[in-house]
Amino acid sequence: MKRYNYYFTLILVIFMTVFAFFKMFTIVDLSKQVITIVYTNLLPSLLPFMILTSLCLNLGLLDILGFIIQKPFYSLFHLTPMMSSLYFISFFCGYPTNVKLIREAYLLHYININELQHLLHICSFASLSFIFVSLKNKYSLIIYLSHILPSLLFALFYRHPKQTLSLHHALKTIKEPHLNFVLAFKKSIISSMYAFIFILGYMLVFQFLSYFLGSFIHSTLTIELLQGLMEFSSGCLRLVHQPLNPFLISCICFFLSFSSLSVMMQCDNLLEDIPYNHQSYFKFRLLHGICSFLICYGILVIS
Numbered sequence: 001m002k003r004y005n006y007y008f009t010l011i012l013v014i015f016m017t018v019f020a021f022f023k024m025f026t027i028v029d030l031s032k033q034v035i036t037i038v039y040t041n042l043l044p045s046l047l048p049f050m051i052l053t054s055l056c057l058n059l060g061l062l063d064i065l066g067f068i069i070q071k072p073f074y075s076l077f078h079l080t081p082m083m084s085s086l087y088f089i090s091f092f093c094g095y096p097t098n099v100k101l102i103r104e105a106y107l108l109h110y111i112n113i114n115e116l117q118h119l120l121h122i123c124s125f126a127s128l129s130f131i132f133v134s135l136k137n138k139y140s141l142i143i144y145l146s147h148i149l150p151s152l153l154f155a156l157f158y159r160h161p162k163q164t165l166s167l168h169h170a171l172k173t174i175k176e177p178h179l180n181f182v183l184a185f186k187k188s189i190i191s192s193m194y195a196f197i198f199i200l201g202y203m204l205v206f207q208f209l210s211y212f213l214g215s216f217i218h219s220t221l222t223i224e225l226l227q228g229l230m231e232f233s234s235g236c237l238r239l240v241h242q243p244l245n246p247f248l249i250s251c252i253c254f255f256l257s258f259s260s261l262s263v264m265m266q267c268d269n270l271l272e273d274i275p276y277n278h279q280s281y282f283k284f285r286l287l288h289g290i291c292s293f294l295i296c297y298g299i300l301v302i303s
Contacts, residue, residue: 015208015209015212023211026211027208030204030207030208030211031204033207033234034200034203034204034207034234035200037203037233037234037237038196038199038200038203043196044129046093046094046097046127046196046199047192047196049092049093049094049097049127050093050097050100050188050191050192050195050196051185051188051189051192052188053089053093053097053101054100054101054104054184054187054188054191054192055184055185055188057101057104057105057108057110058104058108058177058178058179058184058187058188059174059177059178059179059181059184060170060172060173060174060177060178061174062082062085062086062089062105063081063082063085063165063169063170063173063174064170064171064174065084065085065088065089066080066081066082066084066085066165066170067081067165067166067167067170069081069084069085069088070084070164070165073087073088074162076155076156077155077156077158078158078159078160078162079155079158079160080111080115080160080163081163081164081165082105082110082111082165083111083115083118083119083160086098086101086102086105086111086119086123087119087122087123087155089101090119090122090123090124090125091125091128091148092127092128093125093127094125094126094127094128094129094130095124095125095126095127095232095259095263095266095267096195096198096199096263096266096267096270097127097195098123098124098125099120099123099266099267099270099271100191100192100195100270102116102119102120102123103116103270103271103274104191106274108178113274113275113276115160116274116276117276117277117280117281118158118160120267120276120281120284121154121280121281121284122151122154122155122158123151124151124257124259124284124285124288125147125148125151125256126147126232126256126259128144130233131143131144131147131256132144134233134237135236135237135240135252137240137244139244139249139300142249142296142299142300143249143252143253143256143296145295145299146250146253146292146293146295146296146299147253147256147257147292149291149292149295150257150287150288150291150292150295151288153291154284154288195266195270198265198266198269198270199266202231202262202263202265202266203231203233203234203262205262206227206230206231206260206261206262207227207231207234209230210223210226210227210230210231210234213226221242224238224239224242225239225251228251228252228254228255228260229255229258229260229261230260230261230262231260231261231262231263232255232256232258232259232260232262232263233260235255235260236252236255236256239251239252239255240252246296246297246300246301247297249296249300250292250293250294250296250297250300251293253289253292253293253295253296254289254290254292254293255289256292257285257288257289257291257292257293258285258286258288258289259285259289264281264282264285267281
């Protein structure tokens with residue numbers, strides 16, 4: 001994946017450089033649009049969760065959460081205490097915060113590579129605020145349920161040897177955290193800003209690519225669907241302003257669950273030097289997207 005990501009990014013950079021020479025004013029306008037989306041939608045919904053979840057992990061607070069929820073989550077999903085915490089937190093934070101947190105848990109030796117791979121499969125959600133605030137419409141609850149149900153179904157079929165976490169061990173990490181508060185807070189901010197650089201960069205690249213494709217494809221709907229595949233947030237924000245019907249609403253569900261090429265490339269950069277199976281990750285994202293589409297479409301047609 002690293003090699004393909006590198007070559008694909010290289011091609012995109014060459015394209016953007018040539019594109020900028022001939023469409024300088026367009027580049028400026030598109031950059032303003034992307035920065036507006038990031039500032040008004042993504043920054044308030046993602047950055048606080050990025051900083052807080054990373055801080056909780058480094059200070060040992062997720063160990064306490066794992067101790068509290070370990071029994072029901074093992075009974076349902078056969079997850080270890082830390083995996084349970086990461087899965088639970090992922091329902092409230094969006095891309096790529098979930099992947100960033102999984103990566104940090106792996107580097108702290110809370111989870112192994114197989115557990116990381118499974119969490120990449122099931123801990124893949126758009127943020128609650130993006131669905132209920134940015135995409136606010138009368139179908140928001142249906143969209144959210146269709147988005148999370150496939151992950152719950154995937155999680156039910158997982159099997160893992162039972163692990164338990166005692167209260168004594170959970171409290172030990174709080175008494176002796178991986179980093180003191182100041183260093184943990186500093187690390188959380190720096191790593192979160194690092195992740196946002198990837199978010200902004202890839203959003204810009206795919207926005208430029210979408211505009212370029214619009215020169216050849218004159219169907220607005222087709223461009224918006226392609227944009228959703230390339231960068232889900234801007235694609236969904238454009239689709240939600242169309243006259244909504246079951247197909248378009250289901251497409252929004254697909255984009256949220258598939259996560260888009262932009263998010264996958266962001267995640268691949270965040271998972272640098274970690275030997276995860278990118279093909280399996282892509283297949284689960286595609287399967288998640290298809291299942292979300294079918295569930296949403298079925299609910300809307302039946303109702």
